[in-house]
Amino acid sequence: MLTQEQITAAQTRANDYLQRAGIVLTPQEVGKIEVADLGLSELEKTGLCLVIYINTDRYCAKELILFPRQTCPEHRHPPIGNDPGKEETFRCRQGTVYLYVEGEPAANLSAQPPAGSENYYTVRHEIELHPGEQYTIPPNTLHWFQAGNEGAIVSEFSSTSRDEFDIFTDPRIRRATVVE
Amino acid sequence: MLTQEQITAAQTRANDYLQRAGIVLTPQEVGKIEVADLGLSELEKTGLCLVIYINTDRYCAKELILFPRQTCPEHRHPPIGNDPGKEETFRCRQGTVYLYVEGEPAANLSAQPPAGSENYYTVRHEIELHPGEQYTIPPNTLHWFQAGNEGAIVSEFSSTSRDEFDIFTDPRIRRATVVE
Numbered sequence: 229m230l231t232q233e234q235i236t237a238a239q240t241r242a243n244d245y246l247q248r249a250g251i252v253l254t255p256q257e258v259g260k261i262e263v264a265d266l267g268l269s270e271l272e273k274t275g276l277c278l279v280i281y282i283n284t285d286r287y288c289a290k291e292l293i294l295f296p297r298q299t300c301p302e303h304r305h306p307p308i309g310n311d312p313g314k315e316e317t318f319r320c321r322q323g324t325v326y327l328y329v330e331g332e333p334a335a336n337l338s339a340q341p342p343a344g345s346e347n348y349y350t351v352r353h354e355i356e357l358h359p360g361e362q363y364t365i366p367p368n369t370l371h372w373f374q375a376g377n378e379g380a381i382v383s384e385f386s387s388t389s390r391d392e393f394d395i396f397t398d399p400r401i402r403r404a405t406v407v408e
Numbered sequence: 409m410l411t412q413e414q415i416t417a418a419q420t421r422a423n424d425y426l427q428r429a430g431i432v433l434t435p436q437e438v439g440k441i442e443v444a445d446l447g448l449s450e451l452e453k454t455g456l457c458l459v460i461y462i463n464t465d466r467y468c469a470k471e472l473i474l475f476p477r478q479t480c481p482e483h484r485h486p487p488i489g490n491d492p493g494k495e496e497t498f499r500c501r502q503g504t505v506y507l508y509v510e511g512e513p514a515a516n517l518s519a520q521p522p523a524g525s526e527n528y529y530t531v532r533h534e535i536e537l538h539p540g541e542q543y544t545i546p547p548n549t550l551h552w553f554q555a556g557n558e559g560a561i562v563s564e565f566s567s568t569s570r571d572e573f574d575i576f577t578d579p580r581i582r583r584a585t586v587v588e
Contacts, residue, residue: 250430252501252540282497282544282565287467289497289565317462317469321432360432364462385462385469385565
């Protein structure tokens with residue numbers, strides 16, 4: 229749950245990050261930045277901001293903005309009807325992103341799951357992305373990611389996005405932001 | 409037709425444009441920037457540079473780099489099998505882009521077709537894009553575009569790209585670059 233003041237503050241902060249990276253939004257887009265606390269009410273630790281540039285029935289493009297050490301929690305994009313699930317490419321634009329997917333677990337993680345939520349982070353194959361580096365996540369694959377100490381901006385290119393169907397490992401999570 | 413020296417010079421120049429816009433490529437990506445003169449051997453006037461970030465069987469994302477007043481000539485993306493044709497969203501990142509599509513023609517065009525090729529530019533509905541502004545072109549729709557005096561960078565988000573099937577109005581055009 230977020231207050232309107234918290235949402236506006238996060239939108240302004242996210243736009244500052246974008247501006248520092250040279251990424252321009254229209255004023256209308258700034259006011260529509262999605263601030264997702266995922267129902268955990270700990271936005272500094274868990275959640276992210278999203279700019280949805282386009283989402284048609286064929287493709288989607290977004291900018292993801294993460295504050296320092298902020299974590300997007302573990303989830304997957306399941307098959308829906310004839311769609312095998314969302315396939316997505318993360319391209320790091322600024323900062324460092326630690327991305328975790330299914331596969332050989334790292335011996336030591338560069339990112340720690342948010343305190344108190346460790347049980348809901350099960351995949352530990354680590355991919356570290358710096359500006360200009362990218363990784364494509366297959367459909368229906370568990371993944372989570374955290375920004376480094378400077379925060380991060382990630383361009384997401386994907387098939388059609390249907391966020392409302394995302395399956396999060398943490399049963400407390402609610403995808404839609406509730407405004408207090 | 410382009411010499412390897414012309415290609416390398418255009419790649420370096422395109423990467424300079426990207427760097428000024430804060431867009432980072434890996435060194436490997438710089439060497440793979442596509443320099444398209446479209447067979448007309450007048451790259452300063454007609455053609456563009458492309459960075460293909462990802463092109464799966466579901467979606468595609470590219471960066472398009474245009475030098476000052478350089479023109480990407482009129483073409484469309486036709487249906488192929490079950491695919492109704494490529495749908496694409498152009499988002500201007502830097503500079504100004506004059507985009508022309510089917511529809512009500514502008515009384516005065518802000519961009520002039522390249523001299524000598526006027527006959528191959530038939531659509532004149534004008535859309536002017538500045539940084540942060542975008543436009544989605546439906547499948548199988550004729551379009552062409554030209555950068556303003558400062559050049560331009562355009563992010564293209566789309567369904568799967570199959571450039572080899574593009575249909576250009578100018579019959580002299582060959583999509584694949586020939587290296588001399």
